[in-house]
Amino acid sequence: MNGKNIVFIGMPGSGKSTLGVLLAKHLGMAFLDTDLIIQQREGRLLQSIIDQDGVVEFLQIEAAVVQQIRVADTVIATGGSVIYSAPAIEQLRRDSILVYLQLSYPAIEQRIQNMASRGIALAEGQQLVDLYHERIPLYEANADLTMPCDGLSVDELIFKISDLLKPLLASQDPTRP
Ligand SMILES: Nc1ncnc2c1ncn2[C@@H]1O[C@H](COP(=O)(O)OP(=O)(O)O)[C@@H](O)[C@H]1O
Ligand SMILES: O=C(O)C1=C[C@@H](OP(=O)(O)O)[C@@H](O)[C@H](O)C1
Ligand SMILES: [Mg+2]
Structure with missing residues (x-):
């Protein structure tokens, strides 16, 4: 259980x-979603935290939760806004491979139909498209690997991501599937 984690970052x-x-299942690793840890710790949904405490407080809670994670051999799905916390990203980078799931803005917009309830860390007056342009350079700067996702099914992506990761994972555990 000394292997690196795989951390997904992206919008x-x-x-x-x-x-x-699905990747965790495919690779025989554990899985953790930081959004679920935040909700459990707070006893509130993400949207409620943002509505009640505001975006700045939400980002602080998220950063604190991520910095407390101590796992190995785990696929970690982060929330898109974790990229704003340099200490959280630094902590993740120490023992993880960061994989950026890159998707064009039109595809993101199409997938996010429930802006008001989904819990997105939007500042006052900020639109989703502004968020996209603000964050892309941050995701790019912190990614160990970038996976272009447009037009690919979930199954195709799992296959492609495992292939990309194989050399990196095999170098630390030759018995991994
Ligand atoms: N490769 C894909 N093709 C089509 N839809 C997808 C794909 N991957 C995820 N989705 C859909 O996009 C939406 C957002 O996925 P989700 O995993 O919640 O994203 P995130 O955790 O990055 O916010 C979901 O409805 C999911 O079913
Ligand atoms: O990008 C964001 O501002 C957010 C994304 C959410 O997670 P997903 O990226 O899994 O949707 C969640 O962490 C939070 O509500 C804020
Ligand atoms: Mg998510």
Whole structure:
């Protein structure tokens, strides 16, 4: 149990949670979704935290939760907004391979139909498209690997991501499937 984690980063709607659990199953790893840990710790839904406490407080809670994670051999689906926390990203980078799920803005917009209830960390007056342009350079700068996701099914992506990761994972555990 000394292997690195695989951490998905990317915009909300890029597929981090969906692909995370399936990749973990495919590779025989554990799975963790930081959004679920936040909700359990707070006893509230993400949207309620944002509505009640505001975006800045939500980001602090998220950063604190991520910095407390101590796991190995685990696929971790982060929330899209974790990228704003340099200490949280630094902590993840220490023992994980960061995989950026890259998806074009039109595809993100199409997937996010429930903006008001999904819990997106939007500042006052900020639109989803502004968030996209603000965050892309941050995801790019912190990714160990980038996976272009447009036009690919979940199954195709699991296959492609495992292939990309294989050399990195095999170098630390030759028995991994
Ligand atoms: N490769 C894909 N093709 C089509 N839809 C997808 C794909 N990956 C994820 N989705 C869908 O996109 C939506 C957002 O996925 P989700 O895993 O919640 O993203 P994230 O965790 O990055 O916010 C879900 O409805 C999911 O079913
Ligand atoms: O990008 C964001 O602002 C957020 C994305 C959400 O997770 P997903 O990226 O899994 O949708 C969740 O962490 C939170 O409500 C804020
Ligand atoms: Mg998610």
